[in-house]
Amino acid sequence: xxxxxxxxxxxxxxxxxAGAHPEVLSAIAAANIGHAPAYGGDAWTAELxxxxxxxxxxxxxxxxxxxGTGANVLALQAALPRWGAVICAQTAHINTDETGAPxxxxxxxxxxxxxPDGKLTPELVAREAWGWGNEHRAEPLVVSISxxxxxxxxxxxxxxxxxxxxxxxxxxxLHVDGSRLGNAAAHLGATLGGLTSELGVDLLSLGGTxxxxxxxxxxxxxxxxAAPGLPYLRKMNLQLGSKMRFASAQLLALYSGxxxxxxxxxxxxxxxxxxxxxxxxxxARPEDGFxxxxxxxxxxxxxxxxxxxxxxxxRAFAFGGWPTEPGLFRLMCAFDTTPEDVDALLAVL
Numbered sequence: 001x002x003x004x005x006x007x008x009x010x011x012x013x014x015x016x017x018a019g020a021h022p023e024v025l026s027a028i029a030a031a032n033i034g035h036a037p038a039y040g041g042d043a044w045t046a047e048l049x050x051x052x053x054x055x056x057x058x059x060x061x062x063x064x065x066x067x068g069t070g071a072n073v074l075a076l077q078a079a080l081p082r083w084g085a086v087i088c089a090q091t092a093h094i095n096t097d098e099t100g101a102p103x104x105x106x107x108x109x110x111x112x113x114x115x116p117d118g119k120l121t122p123e124l125v126a127r128e129a130w131g132w133g134n135e136h137r138a139e140p141l142v143v144s145i146s147x148x149x150x151x152x153x154x155x156x157x158x159x160x161x162x163x164x165x166x167x168x169x170x171x172x173x174l175h176v177d178g179s180r181l182g183n184a185a186a187h188l189g190a191t192l193g194g195l196t197s198e199l200g201v202d203l204l205s206l207g208g209t210x211x212x213x214x215x216x217x218x219x220x221x222x223x224x225x226a227a228p229g230l231p232y233l234r235k236m237n238l239q240l241g242s243k244m245r246f247a248s249a250q251l252l253a254l255y256s257g258x259x260x261x262x263x264x265x266x267x268x269x270x271x272x273x274x275x276x277x278x279x280x281x282x283x284a285r286p287e288d289g290f291x292x293x294x295x296x297x298x299x300x301x302x303x304x305x306x307x308x309x310x311x312x313x314x315r316a317f318a319f320g321g322w323p324t325e326p327g328l329f330r331l332m333c334a335f336d337t338t339p340e341d342v343d344a345l346l347a348v349l
Contacts, residue, residue: 010341012274013181014210015299018334021212021263027253028214031245039240040064051256056197056204056222063219063230064247065239068179070203071217073234074237076142077106078219078227079173079203080083085109085138086175087128091150093177105237109138117294118149119159122166129170131280142203142213143167147195148184152271152300152330157190157199164200173226174200177208179302182264192255204339208254209294210267211263212335214245247342263335267299270333270342277346290349293328301331309349317345 011017036042052062066310072094076086088095090112094102102108102121111128113120120143131137143163146155155163160176167174176196178184181204185195196204204220219234221227234240235345241247254260275296275331291304304327305313313319322328333342 010317010337012317012333012337012341012345013338014320014332015267015334016210017063017318018212018336020214021190021253021259021335022238023259024212024246024253026218026251027249028220028246031249033163038242038244040244040248042245042248044245044252046253051252052218052220055191055255056193056220059224060197061221062206062251063221063234063235064241064244064251065217065219066215066241066247067300068093068177068205068207068209068217069101069236070237071219072098072144072177073106074103074146074230074234074239075175075203075205076108078230078233080106080108080140081141082107084141085128086142086144086233087111087113087120087140087172089113089115089118089120089146089149091115092144092146093150093179094144096150111138111140117153118146118151119153121154121159122162125163129172129271132171134295140170140172142173142175143170146176146179148180148187148298148300151294152298152302152304153295154184154187154297156283157188157195157295160195160199160201167349168200173202173223173299175203175205176201176320177205179205179210180298181207181261181266182211183268186261186264186268187297191236192260200255205250208217208251210334211254211260211267213250213254216250220253222274244263264299267333267335267337270339271296271299271301271331273339273340274331274345275303277342278303278305281346281349291328292328293325299333301333303329303331305349313345316348
């Protein structure tokens with residue numbers, strides 16, 4: 001007797017909680033045909049390489065990996081010598097949510113900088129961009145930014161260009177943690193290349209899992225000499241998949257057409273709907289302390305909620321409190337979040 005499936009459940013805890021997109025599952029099934037060369041020697045990975053060159057430029061090279069932390073550590077480790085350091089925002093995922101992996105696995109020093117909206121500027125970078133040639137200090141050689149940021153905000157194109165120019169002028173490289181790059185591009189109406197390689201970005205961690213894939217992300221080297229030795233480091237860092245065709249097939253399904261933009265646009269729209277509802281609650285019940293803490297520019301809503309409302313809502317929906325600020329909650333929307341989900345959450349706040 002087959003056990004009945006548990007009821008479908010929607011969450012606002014993270015877009016990682018969402019399942020796989022049906023088109024992605026179909027791509028995996030289509031790739032499951034007999035034998036194919038292992039470790040990236042397959043036709044799907046070759047096609048992915050062509051696709052990436054079309055999206056990001058003729059010199060771009062793609063390396064599928066299993067997860068976002070692996071992509072970040074691999075990209076940064078390949079870009080830096082052992083004495084290198086990475087300048088990042090204090091809220092950056094590599095600094096707050098990767099259990100020290102860049103330092104412990106990658107052997108890298110992080111130089112975090114406080115930023116009120118999660119974004120770096122050339123002026124903020126300059127606070128840690130010093131000490132080259134000083135044997136007593138790890139040399140800052142990479143600037144890493146998240147697009148969208150951990151606070152749900154997005155770098156505008158001119159902001160990335162300014163960062164790239166300042167970074168390169170100081171002899172450093174610019175890395176983008178693009179786990180939610182699609183959400184940023186959808187918000188800004190930009191192409192993926194228009195938000196990265198065309199602005200001077202050197203290295204990209206290209207997301208997939210948060211937009212409907214299963215254990216498939218990629219490092220994209222946008223400047224050929226930016227990450228020497230990356231193929232060897234991928235194996236050393238346990239990120240080389242033997243049956244790579246299944247990861248490549250998923251990335252192809254997401255990025256060869258408009259699936260990434262459709263999914264990201266929908267998730268962003270659900271976040272906007274949620275934020276508008278919370279803003280309406282703030283207007284209707286000003287004494288309760290509802291509010292939106294950061295600009296809603298992707299699929300994340302950072303909301304101030306009264307304790308009684310948050311407690312009531314969390315009986316029906318999962319979402320998390322922001323660890324550094326009591327009363328602040330992060331509400332994430334995904335490609336499969338529905339208007340009914342949003343309205344049901346608002347109804348219990």
